[in-house]
Amino acid sequence: MSLMTSLPAGYRALVLGASGTIGRSFIEQLTCDDRCAVVERLDRSSPSPLILEDEAAITSAVQSIATCGPFHLILDATGALTIDGQGPEKRLEGMSANGLMRAFQINAIGRGMILRECIPLLPRKERSIFGVLSARVGSISDNHLGGWYGYRASKAAGNMLLQTAAIESHRTRPGAVFAALQPGTVVSRLSEAFSRGHETVTAENSTMGMLNTLNSLTARPQAWFVDYRGQTIDW
Template identity: 40%
Template structure:
């Protein structure tokens, strides 16, 4: 891997990916809302910022996301769902990544292996849902998994060696999760990033369109 594009590079795990890849000798281009105006909830901003980016990249990684938006916490049950909170979740966690993936074909090489990955979450797995709750966040992550799956199918038609996957980083100790760690064991962003870099390095084109966790194990849809 020679060159990577990290979306959300100023966030806790995004910053860790930049550092981890650079330590491996990868040339990294990072984009974020705070540094570059890349607001994934603003289609115009996504087109403007990514329109100026020149590839090809061996890795495009979308690390942006949000669990609590505008002060709305994850719902404890379906009774707590609000239309605005759900739309906010979809804007950040599903529509935003989709707008980035619109540029994937242009930014990936056609003549060699290349990876596009979006950070998802195990709670977005329909098959793994045994607790309920967190309705809007779960639904948005399930949606982004479908977006990744669809993108993988379409990329394969023109980029035969491309790999497009969803990745679950585990519970990471960042500002994103601080209020919701509870009894969950959390890892530092640097460890989470290295775990997923190892997973990414081990992927083959046969893995495209799938959903993997931090240990490289398939997560059910």
């Protein structure tokens, strides 16, 4: 099967958050792509563990696989919704400084550090793709329901970090595509308590859709915000 046809034959891929439902499914798809030579993975169980709250651990984890690069495809599938046993806030009264801080630590600051460490692993001249798992609820303009303060705000902050890194990186890596991804509602540890009543998509169809979408995006001096069906989402 040939999947990522826009990347050079023999391309190398890196999946972060490989232990999650979506991260695992990305790895399954990429190992079946006959154009993909290498799929490296990082997560909290890696020999050098990727811990989003620990800047030094993120640096060490990425350094531990750096010699396998450059990577033409990097997918960051990390993220959390329920943190320290606390689910998303329904109302203002449910919001706490600690809850917000923890959501930002994982979904925004951790992501920022991953971008800082991983963007130098993209090739300078060839086409490359950096996809990060965002969420539609991180869209400020698409917020019609309210609630989920920490998750929404930390995903929006993660999107801003991606957008800013995309603008800067275009100067040195004009062939790089950056995209924030909405996977649909995929039943996983993260979503299982909240997916009732939502139309769900299997991890396989979601990751296949996201990879097809990434494959078709053009490099530009801005990030994309797209869902697994290829539809653009307003920031």
